[in-house]
Amino acid sequence: MSEYNPSQIEPKWQSFWLENKTFKTDDTDRTRPKFYVLDMFPYPSSAGLHVGHPEGYTATDILARYKRMKGFNVLHPMGWDAFGLPAEQYAVKTGTHPRETTRYNIAQFRRQLQAIGFSYDWDREVDTTDPAYFRWTQWIFLQLYKQGLAYEASVPVNWCPALGTVLANEEVIDGKSEVGGFPVIRKPMRQWMLKITAYAERLLNDLDELDWPDSVKEMQRNWIGKSVGADVQFQVDGHDEIIEVFTTRPDTLWGATYMVLAPEHPLVDVITTPEQREDVQAYRNEASLKSDLDRTDTRKKKTGIFTGGYAINPVNDARIPVWVADYVLISYGTGAIMAVPGHDERDWEFARAFGLPIVEVVAGGDVEQAAYTDNQDGVLTNSSATGITLDGLRVPDAKKQIIQWLESHGKGQGTINYKLRDWLFSRQRYWGEPIPVIHVDGQPKPLDEASLPLELPEVEKYEPSGTGESPLSLIESWVNTTDPQTGKPARRETNTMPQWAGSCWYYLRYISPDYELGPVDPEKEKYWMPVDMYVGGAEHAVLHLLYARFWHKVLFDLGVVSTKEPFQRLVNQGMILGEMEYTLFLDENGGYLSPEQAERYDGELTRIKLTDEDIEKTATGFVLKAEAASLHGLSGHDGELAIEARSYKMSKSRGNVINPDDVIKEYGADALRLYEMFMGPLEQVKPWSMRGVEGVYRFLKRVWRVFVDDRSGTLNEDLHQAEPSREQLKVLHETIKKVTEDIEGGRYNTAISQLMIFNNEAMKWDKKPLEVMQTFLVLLSPFAPHIAEELWSRLGNAQTIAAEHWPAHNGEYLVADSFTYAIQVNGKVRATLELPATQASDKTTVLELAKKEPLIARYLAEGNLVKEIFVPLKIVNFVVKP
């Protein structure tokens, strides 16, 4: 073989690594520092690997290979998040057991990942659907149950009567089922809940210690949604009942001119007067029919209805009307509010719409024009009653005062509320972990830990039961059982766990995948945890990461794990979009439409894909070239015809999906790896470009030719056991330094460009010192491991390059012989001055020589030199005034 041929060398090295277990993690070595680098494991879908997967996986693989060479004991595993809906839906359609589908898809995924040359320790593979794995998922559930963190409740689900099944949120689109478009209603069903709210405060506080993207931390904070305020009790006028509200602005109590109950609030019936009953009932019905989307549309006008009833404001005994309105949500706070239209935008809007009074109690704005919501600098006014006044206080102080007053008068207390809800933990599905609970005499009873795993029974059909329960409910022989302790008849729980469950703790199982005494071997856990680097998609910013943190904290409290947080550092890779597309829009009659017009166009839109040749860029954007325009019968138009230039998310329907297998077939895995990293910063969203792949492929071919003679296929004769020149050492050590720093900083794109710079230089060398070239291969090996191994072995090395030590740069070689100053006049570069390094820091010499530069002398002659700036080894600037 003479030319670079990845399809020959790549499978060879992949087998080598597998057979020799090159990347097996040594579990007994406690002398080296550890490094745990983790990928978000994939759902093995039937579609196979997507180019988005190898993006993050390549980044972590480079890091893992680098850290090993740096002397770290590296844990770099992979596994499968294999429970989930698609396999079950496929089973409903074809009768194939989800286990079979899953097994097949996993094999596909594994094959594809191995074809990219990732350095996973395949002996640690985990599969969430493996009973040996979910035994411990169920075990953790039992611990949650014992801690009182798992409980049953009746909660509305997405019930589709036409399909006879409960749907996941993602299967419901605009209130209709994704399949068939049938109506979906909210139906309360018995469900398992996990009390994540009990951990809200810790989940919030511990974010501070994590080295995560700010955006993710912020999203989690918003999701948890802590707000500090007070519960305040309002006596209902003429009744014994009390309406309790939650408010973050108890200081504005005097401004509360009405109250609002959520339509579902239990006190609505009590408060509503007979005259209003009919209207209120109608309003409540209407609200119940609205989808959540309609109800929470902020642009819509507010609606509501007066109950006829009144409540008493505890601070001033004012009698204020109680309304019902759907802008108040039953699920947050107490489902009731005190409305302060002067200082809350929503209340202000509502008050305006229904002619309710607006009272100013915080000075600083004009409550006739808009609600004044400043809660820092505003000063209280109109807020006095017997024994208390807030007047003159600033908002934060007023809050403290009034809460004290409320507490001492038994009218309320300081409270903290969270947006975070408890986690709905059951799914009415077959393909999930069975919840290890039986029901005896109508009471839930956990299974004995020793009896785990509780496996899924074989079923005939995977269709929904028709009652909304999971298909498991139809398996009489499985559902009906006896309580092993009392012998009483019992019924098994038929709900299964959501897909999140298995992914909540998989990072622990990798540490000791065969451990039998618990989810993780405690000794090993102490060594390996926490995860030092976790890379995955931003779509998991909230749910997966929050749920996993929650379980981890529970396990921490139980002493199962030793760290408060599972993932010390987190990086989100950005999405890879399809190739850039240039589109011309035409209307029904073949007439031209601008991209803006096309967006609003109602008729049949024609999209014409254009190539680079058809278009050009002008000051206003991309437009059609004249030749191309006439081709589409658009020659009659004046001026430039704007077209759309953008890249879209890859999707089957758009037909712009790139299959990694195809890329590997044509350019090889090393080119795929290199391209995915060279595209741009890891975190960024970026469009795919096959031309870019070709570019890095050409680089690899050049690397090959630097070592191997194209014609003979033997090593190049200019590779010598020679003493490297100073110039060669300089480039090499610059490359060592840059590549090292860039890997540490996650800047893989610029690391690759430095490798390219080195190779471009090396191509020019008549004599290529072996020592220098071998070091280059070591630097290249984390990025393009196959070509590096192949060339390494051709150079006569018997051992894998993965076992080499990462080189360190020597600062001595980085010093240049000369330095080039940019000479500025008034901040503009007018000349450059190259001088020996020995003189470069000497101010007098440099300035003197600089002034002699012909161009500089010209500028100096034209004005008066008022100032000389000299920054050693940076710049010279002359300030000249006319």
Add this chain to the structure above:
RNA sequence: GCGAGAGUGGUGAAAUUGGUAGACACGCUAGAUUUAGGAUCUAGUGCCUUAACCGGUGUAGGGGUUCGAGUCCCCUCUCUCGCACCA
């Protein structure tokens, strides 16, 4: 609406603490070589001006700080992501 982030050539992108903007690559142009190539090599390539040098201009737009700003400060615009009546 709120929150976060980002706007740099024809394209993907580089640019330590403010110090020669556009590294590296794609594309394009010209040339060489080859039976041919979408292979390889050489040279050029922000824009305007020029035969070339010189020069002008340029990091979304406007203003400011500074000897000097892509980088720091203020305002405006656009885009992306997240949240969205959470009291």
